[in-house]
Amino acid sequence: MSFSLEIKRELSRLDEQDVCCKKSELAGLIRAGISLRTYKGKPRLLFITENASLSRHIYSRVKKFYRDSPDVFMLKTRRFRTHTLYHLEFTHLMGDTVHNILDDMGIILRGKGEDLKYNNYTIDNRCCKRAYLRGGFLATGSISDPDRSYHLEITFPDILLADEYMNYLKDFGIEPKQIIRKGHYLVYLKEGQEIVDFLNVIGAHKALMKLENIRIIKDMRNQVNRIVNCETANLEKTVNAALRQVDNIKLIAKTRGLDSLPDNLREIAGLRLENPDVSLSELGQMLNPVLSKSGVNHRLRKIDNIADKIRSEDKI
Template identity: 45%
Template structure:
């Protein structure tokens, strides 16, 4: 079951939330569903509970049921589509009247008070909302083919959460959020607090995982640099051995050169502790640089012929 499917299930099952503002939620469902005019009142959804809620809302609020049909359309291996429609023209007229659609169909039902906005937005999300899997990305969107409805929804969202981003995709007007905090706030607002908490938990785990990965990558990079540096130092010392022996080096460098040859994995601090007398890490680093410079001078002179 997808994250979006779980959210819509939670909203449909949140009886205290939807019963307090049943009409406002139904307004959102009807307005942002498929059709809401004299010729058709219908919705197509992949969610069985959304389809049932759509039909029940009309029955409860308008008092009709005989001409409401709910049909499951199977699509092979894919998820079924549930189609709900009001068949009778007289019943469609009753629904339009009950929800305040005027005779010219220019007015859409809107929340009667600020307290009803969350339920209206909840119905809009059930009808046309979608959300990505938070394990992959943070993205919640509303999609409608009606420009005037998109403008209304944008205004309501901006007043409740924050102004959403807007774009057009094919024939749809889209409003969307990509900030996890805004998505969490919206899910809580529209009656899906458990899903909001789930998103928060996913975000926390992802943040911790990213921190661990960054620390691991940093540690790996440091180890790689240390190993590469030690390999270069050993190559320098072996060149010195082959060119005349470690005894060619100044006396204070000879012990360190032998230690490095026998302890390729030793850190600068560990090398310094094993010297007699011990010296600091910076002192070891300085002496190794002198050994490197000595080797570079040998390379610059090239092979010596007798």
């Protein structure tokens, strides 16, 4: 099951709100999700969803508030993969009842159903704002699988609806962005923390916990990667330095001979040739008396310098 579907299931089973909130949620749902289609020259008012529990949820809310209900059709489609679409049809309520619903939702059906216009939908209570935001997400929202990326978006048919939704989000300290895609207005969030805050506002607490867990694991994985990368870099540096030292010592042995070196350098050169893959401090431990890491480094530097000199003088 996709993460979107999981959240929507959780949200449409949520039933702990006051009547004021229930109505605001329905407004959020209908305003974002209802569309006007023409079928055989006649207008149809539809709410289309893939989500069975959401279609039941809307059906029962409408019935509860308006004592009338939309018709529900199930449609199997075979685009990309077989899936079921639920059509909630409000057309037969186009008489008084539907106008009632639309009036309540701040939607105006113009003429004999040419198009839909939207009034502002004013909400005062914070609890109802949360419910309205939840409704919008339920209607047209989607979220990417958090294992892959963080992206949450809600689409609206009208810029007024998108702006209004953004303003209600801002009341909770969430600053979304907006773009237009294929004539629709998209409100979206791209930060993990903002998405967590959003899920909290709309009351998707199970989904929130899941997302937080994924974020923690991702963070830990990133940290481990950083440490491993850092250790790998250090290791590479050490190995490269040792290879360079061995090359230089061999060069000296071939040209001037190791006997040309003063005792302290000859000793360390011999040890390095025998132990090309030990660290500087380990080399120091092999000497008698023991020499510190920086002491070893100092001697090996001198050997490097001698080799460089041989290279420049002998043009090797």
